[in-house]
Amino acid sequence: MSTIPADLKYSKSHEWIRTEADGTVTIGITDHAQDELGDIVYLELPEVGRVIAFDEVFGTVESVKAVSELYSPVAGEVVAVNDTLTNAEATINESPYENGWMIKVRLKDESGAEELLTADGYKSEIGE
Amino acid sequence: MNTPLLQTSLFETHQAANARLVPFAGWEMPVQYTGVLDEVKAVREKVGLFDVSHMGRVRVTGAGSLDYLQSLAVSDVSLLPEAGGSGQYSLLCLDNGGVIDDIIIYRLAQDEFIVVVNASNREKDLQWMRNHSAAFDVTLDDETNATGLIAVQGPDAVRMIDSLSDQELRLLPRFGLNETVLAGSQVMAARTGYTGEDGFELFCRADEAESLWNALVAAGGRPCGLGSRDTLRLEAGLPLYGHEMDETVSPYEARLGWTVKLEKPMDFSGKKALQDMKATPRRKTLVGLEMEGRAIPREGYAVQTPDGALVGSVTSGTFSPMRQKGVAMARVDSANATRGNNLQVVIRDTPHPARIVGLPFYKNV
Numbered sequence: 001m002s003t004i005p006a007d008l009k010y011s012k013s014h015e016w017i018r019t020e021a022d023g024t025v026t027i028g029i030t031d032h033a034q035d036e037l038g039d040i041v042y043l044e045l046p047e048v049g050r051v052i053a054f055d056e057v058f059g060t061v062e063s064v065k066a067v068s069e070l071y072s073p074v075a076g077e078v079v080a081v082n083d084t085l086t087n088a089e090a091t092i093n094e095s096p097y098e099n100g101w102m103i104k105v106r107l108k109d110e111s112g113a114e115e116l117l118t119a120d121g122y123k124s125e126i127g128e
Numbered sequence: 129m130n131t132p133l134l135q136t137s138l139f140e141t142h143q144a145a146n147a148r149l150v151p152f153a154g155w156e157m158p159v160q161y162t163g164v165l166d167e168v169k170a171v172r173e174k175v176g177l178f179d180v181s182h183m184g185r186v187r188v189t190g191a192g193s194l195d196y197l198q199s200l201a202v203s204d205v206s207l208l209p210e211a212g213g214s215g216q217y218s219l220l221c222l223d224n225g226g227v228i229d230d231i232i233i234y235r236l237a238q239d240e241f242i243v244v245v246n247a248s249n250r251e252k253d254l255q256w257m258r259n260h261s262a263a264f265d266v267t268l269d270d271e272t273n274a275t276g277l278i279a280v281q282g283p284d285a286v287r288m289i290d291s292l293s294d295q296e297l298r299l300l301p302r303f304g305l306n307e308t309v310l311a312g313s314q315v316m317a318a319r320t321g322y323t324g325e326d327g328f329e330l331f332c333r334a335d336e337a338e339s340l341w342n343a344l345v346a347a348g349g350r351p352c353g354l355g356s357r358d359t360l361r362l363e364a365g366l367p368l369y370g371h372e373m374d375e376t377v378s379p380y381e382a383r384l385g386w387t388v389k390l391e392k393p394m395d396f397s398g399k400k401a402l403q404d405m406k407a408t409p410r411r412k413t414l415v416g417l418e419m420e421g422r423a424i425p426r427e428g429y430a431v432q433t434p435d436g437a438l439v440g441s442v443t444s445g446t447f448s449p450m451r452q453k454g455v456a457m458a459r460v461d462s463a464n465a466t467r468g469n470n471l472q473v474v475i476r477d478t479p480h481p482a483r484i485v486g487l488p489f490y491k492n493v
Contacts, residue, residue, distance in 0.1 A: 038355070039165040041447040042424050042454075044476075060476065062424050064164040064447045065355050087422075 001128055002031040005097055010122035011073035016097065017116060020104070025074055028101040029061065029092065032126050037063040040089040045102055050078045054112035058103065061092070070102070075111040080104035136181035137276050137334040138341055145351060152354060153247035155182040160353040167356035168449045171323055172492070175282035176352040177344050180329065181337065184250035185271045186257065188241040192264035195394065197233060197241060200260060202379065202402065204392040208235035215303045215318055219379055219387050220256065221398030225405050226375035227382070229253050230367065234305050234318060242331070244277075246369045260397070276337030278330045280349060281360075283492065285327035288347050289317065297328065302493075311343030322357065324364025324491040359446050362455065365416060365488030371427060371444045372414060372457055378405045381412040381459060383487070412440065413465035416487040417456040417473065423480045425456035430474040434481075439464045442473060450490040457487070 004010070009017040014033035018026045034040065042062040052058045052072045059070040082101050085091055092100035117125060133156040142149060147158035158179065161167060170176045188197060197205045203218035215234035219227050229249040234242045245253045250272065257268055280289055286298045295308040300319045308317050316331040332340050345351060358368070367373055373382035379402070380388075388402050419425060425445035432438050440460030448455040456473065464471065467486055472479035 038160060039163050041165075042422055044423075062447070064359055064449075065159075067424075067426060 002035055002126070003097070004030065004032070004119045004123050004128075006119045008097070008119065009073075009116040010119065010125070011071065011116060012125060013071040013073070015071065015073045017073050024079055024104050024106050025076075026101050026104050027073065028096055029070070030122070031096045032128075033068075034093045034096045034100070037061065037066055037068060039063050040092045043085055043089050043092070043102075045081045045085075046078050048078055048081055051108070052076065052078060052105070054115075061089075072105070073112060073116060074105055074107055075109055076105040076107040078103050079106050134182070136179055137337040138179045138181060141338050141341055142179065142351075147351065147353060153182060155247060157182055158351075158353040159355045161351045164353075164355040164359060165449055167350065167352040168359055170350035171282045171325055171352060171356065171360055172450065173283065175280060175284040175288055175327070175349050176323075176356070177341065177349040178279040178281065178352050178354070178357055179276075179337075179341070180279050181272075181276045181334075182247040183272075183277055184245040184247060184253065185275055185277065185331070186243045186245065186254065187269040187271050188243060188266055189239060189269075190264070190266040191239055192266045193239045193241055196261060196264035196266045197243070198392065198394040199264070199396050200257065201231070201233060202388040202396060202398065203233070204389040205233055205235075205241075206392070208233070210235075210238045212237045212240070213305050214301070215305055215320065217303075217387060219384060220253065221379070221402065222375060223398055223401060225378055225398045225401030227369070227373040227377060227379060227384070228256055228375060230369055230373065230384070232320065236305070236316075242271075248370060274334055276332045276334050276340070278332065278337065278341060278344065279321055279323075279327065280330065280344060281321045281323040281325045281327035283325060284348065285325065288344075288349065289328055292343060292347055293317070311340060311347075313340045315340065321493075322364075322366055323360035324366070324488060324493060325360070326493045359449065362444050362446050362457065363448050363450055363488065363490040365457070365491070367414075367457075368444060372459075377459075378402075378410075380405050380410055381414065383414045410462050412459045413462045414443065414457055414459050415465050415467075416485045416489060417442070417458050417471065417482040418451065418485045418489070419454035419473065420481040420483065422454065423473075423475045424454035425458075425473040425475065425480075425482065431458045431460055431482075432472050432474060432479065433464060434470055434472060436479070439471065445473075448489055455489050456482075
């Protein structure tokens with residue numbers, strides 16, 4: 001059983017979304033996703049300022065054996081990137097919802113909002 | 129149509145230990161126990177255990193065994209002493225020289241051999257072997273399901289095995305083979321492996337695999353999955369069928385020319401084509417690549433010169449825990465295959481600098 005915090009929203013492609021007090025959203029990958037990937041050793045994230053569309057590939061996460069693309073669960077502009085993950089990608093395995101966050105996005109519109117899952121929805125999505 | 133996956137005699141042991149089980153070459157196999165990095169570390173520093181019972185094991189017996197294997201394998205099987213007790217790495221090749229499979233041939237006695245083949249090729253190899261057996265006095269027995277095969281690998285492997293054995297197995301040479309009683313089970317221990325570390329592969333009865341495995345775990349062996357095995361073999365520069373070679377690849381373009389003994393007295397499958405291949409300058413060469421940055425090369429990625437000219441592709445790639453870098457084997461145009469050359473691996477449309485380095489990336493045996 002993986003950890004699925006109740007206060008986050010989720011995508012079917014295993015990203016989590018947290019709405020911050022300033023209205024931006026923080027995005028990372030779920031505990032289930034990091035567990036499925038195994039030891040994460042490499043990460044590619046977008047530059048601050050890049051505008052990403054809903055469901056667009058915004059980066060790549062790689063474990064020793066697998067490559068997995070990251071799909072944006074929202075549409076907007078990247079306003080922050082978690083640089084502390086460079087050379088410390090295992091942080092994503094250890095703390096997927098806190099220190100392992102990946103990007104912060106300022107929403108452009110509500111695209112994709114209706115596609116997002118609640119914690120319960122995600123839980124049944126991954127069969128837990 | 130779904131064929132049900134095969135299970136080794138250790139399947140329930142893996143399941144009970146919470147290993148992650150995945151389909152592999154028609155078998156349901158553990159890809160990892162605790163994690164690939166953790167398991168690589170265990171094998172590089174201490175000792176790891178691998179269930180490799182999915183690999184095919186074919187016993188060849190009869191007065192024609194040696195001649196039969198000489199006619200199929202590219203190596204000189206007669207170099208294995210008649211009394212038995214050793215093995216050699218070899219290839220089965222098509223008449224056109226393409227590689228059917230890479231195998232290990234062990235000689236147990238004058239007229240008794242065991243051929244170990246890749247799980248993914250077992251049916252194909254068996255068919256090939258049967259189709260070529262009519263002219264010889266031989267019997268072929270597929271013993272894959274009746275036996276287990278456990279690899280014990282790492283710097284502590286030999287000491288650990290000796291502590292459980294009634295023999296001094298540390299005296300066995302590389303590719304040597306000996307019967308022994310190990311933790312109560314009759315096994316055949318072969319001093320070989322696929323990790324770049326010292327160790328053994330243990331052939332046992334299928335119904336004794338679990339007790340043997342448990343004894344090896346109790347003695348300090350760390351259960352490892354096929355994920356770490358693949359990373360370990362890549363670091364050790366060891367080829368994997370379907371990646372570094374296949375039916376379309378010449379052994380000479382897969383760094384496997386050394387296995388081919390054109391001078392052996394007997395004709396063998398592929399000999400004519402292999403003679404021609406050897407006489408012709410190699411178009412492609414298999415090389416080691418180490419990335420300059422942190423991006424990870426993967427199978428199929430294009431390899432190009434710094435000017436952007438396509439020169440080949442990656443055959444296997446991974447993150448190397450020992451080098452802490454992305455490493456790969458790649459088949460590239462021979463003109464660009466010089467060690468030290470700077471090339472680029474195209475990763476998601478972006479060229480990343482890499483350098484040709486000597487193989488293996490790491491080896492401790």
